[in-house]
Amino acid sequence: VEAQTKTIARKSLVAKVNIKSGEDLDETNLTAKRPGIGISPKYLTEITGHRANKDISPGHILTWADISK
16 A cells, blocks of 8 residues: 555646657656655756657657657
């Protein structure tokens, strides 16, 4: 039960807007929302400047598979 609560309470990085494949990722197109099943917001500075490797729609919870260096 505690593990389920932890997942629901934590946040993930989520696309705020449509992000095209190859577009840079940063705080202008990403936000943090629940649940915590994707990339943690603590990694925002680490992925800033990396690019989306596919088209991403608003509300999509970001995973490491969505990012290319």
